[in-house]
Structure formats: structure tokens, C-alpha cells
Amino acid sequence: MRPTPYRLVRRRRETRDTATFEYVPAGPEQLSALAPGQFNMLSVFGVGEAAFSSCGESPRPGAFVHTIRAVGALTQAIHRLKRGAIVGLRGPFGNPWPLARTAGKDVLLIAGGLGIAPLRGALRSLLKAADPPRRVTLLYGARSPVDLVYRHELRQLRRRGQPPVLLTVDRPDRLWRGHVGVVPKLLTLAAVAPVQTIALVCGPEVMMRFTARALGVLGIEDSQIYVSLERNMSCALGFCGHCQFGPVFICRDGPVFRYDRVRPWLDIPEL
Amino acid sequence: MASPPHTTLETNAPPGSGSAMERLQCILEREDFPRLITVLQEQGFEVIGPTVRDGAIVYERLETAKDLPEGWTDAQEAGQYRLNKRQDHALFGYAVGPHSWKQFLFPANSRLLSLHRDGNGFTVETPAEPAPRYAFIGVRSCELRAIAIQDKVFLGSGAVDRTYAERREPLFIVALQCGVAGGTCFCVSMQAGPRAETGFDLALTEVLEETRHYFVVQTGSDRGAQILAALPHRAAFPEEIQAARRITDHTARTMGREMPKADIPALLKANYDHARWDAVAERCLTCANCTLACPTCFCSTVEDVTDLTGNHAERWRKWDSCFTLSFSSVAGGITRASAKSRYRQWLTHKLATWHDQFGSSGCVGCGRCITWCPVGIDITEEVRALTQTAPPTPPAPG
Incomplete structure (x- = not known):
């Protein structure tokens, strides 16, 4: 249940309510990579945690990329994060596409x-x-x-x-x-x-x-x-x-x- | 009276097999019963057992045997629970109350993590305080089954839940062979009681005769035998063992309810569209009482909270219920918006898909969901209605 700290390094606005976020390990710990179809649990300090699917690899080693629509308290908090902010990640979870x-x-x-x-x-x-x-x-x-x-x-x-x-x-x-x-x-x-x-x-x-x-x-x-x-x-x-x-x-x-x-x-x- | 038959307990021979355990039936007199609690406390256990609070028999920390509900019984029906005085001084003369043991092994609120803001990031700390070492006194057969089911959920299905594991591992269980069947009890039809055969360290049958009050004690583990050895006891006479057996036989014959005999998983999976779900939804308040009182319901949610400075956060796990709207809420909306879909989820999970997930029914026949339903919805009556009105079973999905 323990999240690993990751640093937000890039965000790209996709639509009026959706953006793509990329994070790299903030410390020495890092999680295994996600295969397409698997997901992470992503948390923002003191706000909460939810599941987000991988939307593909990044050229940055060890990075995770999620595309997230701002709909609830947690996803709105993610959208408010500035570059450099720390999030918590767990995973990978689930079975990938075959x-x-x-x-x-x-x-x-x-x-x-x-x-x-x-x-x-x-x-x-x-x-x-x-x-x-x-x-x-x-x-x-x-x-x-x-x-x-x-x-x-x-x-x-x-x-x-x-x-x-x-x-x-x-x-x-x-x-x-x-x-x-x-x-x-x-x-x-x-x-x-x-x-x-x-x-x-x-x-x-x-x-x-x-x-x-x-x-x-x-x-x-x-x-x-x-x-x-x-x-x-x-x-x-x-x-x-x-x-x-x-x-x-x-x-x-x-x-x-x-x-x-x-x-x-x-x-x-x-x- | 002949001298008591020889027992092997004094030699500390460990009970190794079922037949050995069968032989190890001993007598603990009522006046020596308080020693059981004292001995467990001396062994470092926090002793939990039944006690009267707020007009109900609940499970709480016991200091002495005086905390037990001596001379009390309960009257239970769908949506009804009353305490009454008994004519005798039985310590365990009642059925199960609103509490189950899950609140101790799977606490309703448990802190998973503390997080401290640290410059731009945060550090994560897992709770370091040692888990309590519990001894439960008065665990019924249905409740032993419920604990075995939660063992499967939290320890035996992949990941291991640390909070549960560190409470479960040292747990000492004193089972109670039921002397009273409650008005909503149906353990017999769930093959979950009333006689406990396994899963305990010691098992007690409380025997009240004209002039005697004693317990027939069975050992179920080496630890149990060791605790018994520290108590004044002697081997039981055959007639005392028979008296104990007659008590549970009587309990088995006086069940308040019965689950219909049917292939319930197939029945439920073939009847997702049955009109009975609409009928029960007319009555169901979706209050979640049944899931909180149920000894096997395990659903939880996770909440993050911060202090006023915003620099310290904690992650808590709290009991949740499939009867709440938020339970099935995702970005796209709420999956189970109707009361019908939520009651159906609970019942089909408990009695049908539980088999797929954990290899058994999720119901142990304790009757709590019937007694503590504010409108008296009866799980056995709902299943009966489905068996009586369901069309011939088409092939079930899954």
C-alpha cells in the first residue's frame, strides 16, 4: 500500500478538461514499467488515490505517462499540480493487452x-x-x-x-x-x-x-x-x-x- | 461415582489428531471459569468477549469474568433485538449480537500510512505500533467459519493484508458450543454450526444442571492444551460429554430460520432480472447495516486526510459497503444507482459469486443481517422467494 514518490516533469494539455502527465522517480526507488493495458494507483498528497492506465512509454527511462480528465477532487488536484510536484505511485497492477x-x-x-x-x-x-x-x-x-x-x-x-x-x-x-x-x-x-x-x-x-x-x-x-x-x-x-x-x-x-x-x-x- | 478417567493432559501430550482431541474433553467448574481470563491475561493476551452495553450484547475488552452477560439472553426476530433476563446464571445464554469479531481482525478504521511533506516531496511512514495480541472468548461455530472465510480473503487469495495478518497470527480462540439458537439463526442450513469441530484453541460447552454449573472443555491446539493445563480441571465423564452433545443437538433442532435447499449460486446467476429484486428494493433503505453487521463482509475504502497545516497527511482504510452510492462511483458516473442493483450485488456476491472468488459461500447463517435490518429484510426469505418463483433455470453465466 506504500506509494513511491515520483516527480511531475511534463504536462501536455490535450483538451479543455484533459491533459497528459509524465513523472520520473523522485528518489532511488522505482516501480517496474507498465505494459499497455496495465494501470497504476496515483495519489496526490492528502487528497486521495485512484487508478490510471498507462497511455504508453516515454523516452525518459523509468517514466510513467497518464492521460487524465479532470472530473473529481483527485483528478482536479492532479490538474493543478505544477511541474516538479511530487505524486505517489503504486503498481503496476492488472493484466495487459494480449x-x-x-x-x-x-x-x-x-x-x-x-x-x-x-x-x-x-x-x-x-x-x-x-x-x-x-x-x-x-x-x-x-x-x-x-x-x-x-x-x-x-x-x-x-x-x-x-x-x-x-x-x-x-x-x-x-x-x-x-x-x-x-x-x-x-x-x-x-x-x-x-x-x-x-x-x-x-x-x-x-x-x-x-x-x-x-x-x-x-x-x-x-x-x-x-x-x-x-x-x-x-x-x-x-x-x-x-x-x-x-x-x-x-x-x-x-x-x-x-x-x-x-x-x-x-x-x-x-x- | 467412579473416579474420573485418566487424561493425558498432565503429561502435556499435544493433541495431534482429531481422535486425540476427541479424547481431551475436560471439565472446568463455573467457579474456576474466571481463571481462564486471568491465565490468558497473564500470557499477554488482550481478552475480548461478550458484554452488555447499550441494551445489546457486544464484543469488548474483558477485565474479569464479571464483565460477561451473566443471566442475560436475547430475543431476536427480523428487525428486532431485545435483551431479557434468564431464570439462571448462564454466562453464554444468548445468540450473537450486532458485533462480530471482524472489528478486531479487520478494524473498521485503520491507519495505513502517515505522510509528511518534505520540501517539494513527502516521506512515507508505515505505522510502527505493534498489533494487539487478542484472545477471543465465546466464538460461535458460525463465527469460526466467518474467520476462516476472512482468512481466505485477506491471507489466502494472492496479496497478504498486513493489518489482518498481524492480528490473526497470534490470535487465541476460545470457542463456545452454542446452547441457544437465536430467532434469526440458520447455521445448520449453511453447514456452519452449531457445533464447532475445528479452528479453535479451546472450545467450551456451558452446562447448567439443577445443582451444577460447569463447562465441558475441548482442546483444539497445543496452545489450547497449555492454557487448559494452567487451569483447575479434570477429565470429563462420558455422561458429561453426552450432556454437552445434547446441548448442541438441541440448538441444532431449534434454529429460527433455514436457508432453502437449492443450488443457490446457479439460481441467483440465472435470475439477475427477477421481479423479486424490485420488490425487495421497495423495502431496502440501502442503509448498509447488513454489511456492517455481517461477519464476512470485507469491503473497504481508502481515505486521505490532512491536518490543518497541510504538512501531514494520513491514509486510512475504513469499512465500506456495496449499499452506498459512492461505492460504485467512477468518472463516468455511478454504476449501481438503483437500490435494486445494490441489494442484488450484495446478495449475489454473498451467496453466489463468493464461491467463484473464494471457494465457499460468504454466508455462515449467523442471522445478523436479518436481525439488524431496520425493515426486517430476511436473506432466507428472499432466497426462498426466488426458488419458488424462478422460471426453470437456463444455463448460468460464468
Whole structure:
């Protein structure tokens, strides 16, 4: 339960309420690196602690990077931190995305809202994998164009044309030329060879539920789909009970689950 | 009367097997009972046991045997608890009260860390004070089962919880073979009592006869045998052992409640949409009493607090409950907003998904959740309603 001190070295504003934070060890102690899909417990002195997924590696050795939306007392306190401030980190916790299974396959990375953060980590690893997938496609939906995070990186990807990036928003503005509507609708636009596709999905639960069903309609087996689930967490050690999802503890048994193993539970409202 | 049969205790032969323990049944007379508490205190234990406070029998620190609820009993029903005077001077003539032993092994509030601001950063200090060395007196069979379940949660499922482990490891347990079944007791149908067979250092059966008041004592461990050796005792006659057995047999026959016989995990997993959840949600106040009174409920939350200077912070772990709204709150909103979903989470966790997580039911049949529910919701009645009205079971998820 003991947090390790880390120093905030960089923050990058992503949207009006979201920013990416990078910290390095403040002392001699340091935690093991996060694999994409795993998470840390991050705390601010005297305010509290919560779970945050890795959003990818940093060139700085031993650094952790989290993209965080300011919504509650803790995340607002994180947003108020100045460079040089010390935070507490614990981890790594949970199971990562099954990136080893993607070698030679077609990979769909499907994100809704801030669900893009753990998939950014997956994307960055896949792009430099020794045993790379055959094809990677990123599908990403946000509430509105100004809520898209990593816009700079998305622009770079689109300029390169590889991997293909499909974006959608619920509420377009006047300048938006992309798609409008929910994320599953993007699937009809992606080139999908069902038998050799693996889909990694992260977003609000309702989005994951409908996305997984739409993937099924395309002929992708439930066992080829992975979802990253979220619940309140106080300990990340399987003690506090908050992250129960039917029979599993998301902190310990997840947060990444093979869809066929959690599907019956994901279909139950307010579980 | 024949002379008492020979016992091997005087030779300090350790009880090694079940059959050896069976033989080690001794008699402790009522007038010698206070010595048990004294001897445990002399061995450095903080003795915890039942006592009367605020109109209920609760578990607190005992100084002497005079602190026990002598001559008291309780009347329990759904949403009701009253203390009454007994006609005799029994020390343990009642069922379980609102407290369980979990408050000592898994304290309702425990400080995990102290943090001190240090220039731009902070230093972290873990509490250094030694954990208390408890001896519990009067632990019922259902409560032994509850302790075994929490052992699994905090010690046997991956990470080890330090707070629990350092209290649990030195714990000395004096079990009590129940002489009274409460109105809300249903340990028999949970296979959790009323007779304790294992998991104790000593087990007592309190026997009240016309002219005699004594305890039949079983040893369950070497430590138990050593404590017994320090007390005035003699081996039990067969008729005394039989008298003790008749007491728990009678308790088993007079249970106030019964959990229906059914494949409850499969039943609950197949009925997440059952109309009964709406019916119980009409009554449930989501007050969390059941989870606080439950001897196995283990959920907690972590809170950070600072002093007025802002330079010192502490991280506390506090009992939490799946009945609160904040329990399922994440950035995107509250997962279990309805009372229905919260009651369903509690019951299906306790009786169904607990098996997946920890290999047993989370219920021991102690009846606390029934007695201490302010509106008298009865876990056995809810399960019965589901068994009687559920459609034929489709395959359960998971």
C-alpha cells in the first residue's frame, strides 16, 4: 500500500478538461514499467488515490505517462499540480493487452472517449513490435471534435496514412468533416478479415457492449475480442471489494478481459 | 461415582489428531471459569468477549469474568433485538449480537500510512505500533467459519493484508458450543454450526444442571492444551460429554430460520432480472447495516486526510459497503444507482459469486443481517422467494 514518490516533469494539455502527465522517480526507488493495458494507483498528497492506465512509454527511462480528465477532487488536484510536484505511485497492477497474440493478425483498436489512453499505449507498442501485426486500424469516437485527445498524434498518423485512423463524434461542429455517430458504426468502414482479426476495445461500458456485438455481426469470434473494464478501485490488491464485476475482481483478474469470458456479465445492467 | 478417567493432559501430550482431541474433553467448574481470563491475561493476551452495553450484547475488552452477560439472553426476530433476563446464571445464554469479531481482525478504521511533506516531496511512514495480541472468548461455530472465510480473503487469495495478518497470527480462540439458537439463526442450513469441530484453541460447552454449573472443555491446539493445563480441571465423564452433545443437538433442532435447499449460486446467476429484486428494493433503505453487521463482509475504502497545516497527511482504510452510492462511483458516473442493483450485488456476491472468488459461500447463517435490518429484510426469505418463483433455470453465466 506504500506509494513511491515520483516527480511531475511534463504536462501536455490535450483538451479543455484533459491533459497528459509524465513523472520520473523522485528518489532511488522505482516501480517496474507498465505494459499497455496495465494501470497504476496515483495519489496526490492528502487528497486521495485512484487508478490510471498507462497511455504508453516515454523516452525518459523509468517514466510513467497518464492521460487524465479532470472530473473529481483527485483528478482536479492532479490538474493543478505544477511541474516538479511530487505524486505517489503504486503498481503496476492488472493484466495487459494480449499484444503477443497479434503477431501477423489484423488488429482493430477501438476507443471511446478517454478509452483511447490505454489503446495509445497498445498502438505505440504494436508499431514497433518485432513480430508486428499484418495490419492495424484505429477507430476512435469522442463526444465532440474538441474532446478528441492526442490530436497532434492523430494528425501525424493520418498524414502518414498508416495505420488507418477512423474518427467519429457524437456532436460535430461546423468544421468537422469526419463521421458522426457512435463508434460501432465505424466498423462498417473498416477493412475487416474476420477470421484473422483481433479487436482491443476500451471505452464506456455501453460503448463496449455495442461494439462487441457489432464485431460479432462482422463474424469476429468473442474469443478474438478484448475489452478493458473499469470500476471504482481503492486498493488494486483484491481487498477493497469495489471493483467486483460478477465473479471477478477487475483489479486483479482484469482490467483487460477476453470478451467471451465476461460477456454474460457485461450484458447485465447495473452489475 | 467412579473416579474420573485418566487424561493425558498432565503429561502435556499435544493433541495431534482429531481422535486425540476427541479424547481431551475436560471439565472446568463455573467457579474456576474466571481463571481462564486471568491465565490468558497473564500470557499477554488482550481478552475480548461478550458484554452488555447499550441494551445489546457486544464484543469488548474483558477485565474479569464479571464483565460477561451473566443471566442475560436475547430475543431476536427480523428487525428486532431485545435483551431479557434468564431464570439462571448462564454466562453464554444468548445468540450473537450486532458485533462480530471482524472489528478486531479487520478494524473498521485503520491507519495505513502517515505522510509528511518534505520540501517539494513527502516521506512515507508505515505505522510502527505493534498489533494487539487478542484472545477471543465465546466464538460461535458460525463465527469460526466467518474467520476462516476472512482468512481466505485477506491471507489466502494472492496479496497478504498486513493489518489482518498481524492480528490473526497470534490470535487465541476460545470457542463456545452454542446452547441457544437465536430467532434469526440458520447455521445448520449453511453447514456452519452449531457445533464447532475445528479452528479453535479451546472450545467450551456451558452446562447448567439443577445443582451444577460447569463447562465441558475441548482442546483444539497445543496452545489450547497449555492454557487448559494452567487451569483447575479434570477429565470429563462420558455422561458429561453426552450432556454437552445434547446441548448442541438441541440448538441444532431449534434454529429460527433455514436457508432453502437449492443450488443457490446457479439460481441467483440465472435470475439477475427477477421481479423479486424490485420488490425487495421497495423495502431496502440501502442503509448498509447488513454489511456492517455481517461477519464476512470485507469491503473497504481508502481515505486521505490532512491536518490543518497541510504538512501531514494520513491514509486510512475504513469499512465500506456495496449499499452506498459512492461505492460504485467512477468518472463516468455511478454504476449501481438503483437500490435494486445494490441489494442484488450484495446478495449475489454473498451467496453466489463468493464461491467463484473464494471457494465457499460468504454466508455462515449467523442471522445478523436479518436481525439488524431496520425493515426486517430476511436473506432466507428472499432466497426462498426466488426458488419458488424462478422460471426453470437456463444455463448460468460464468
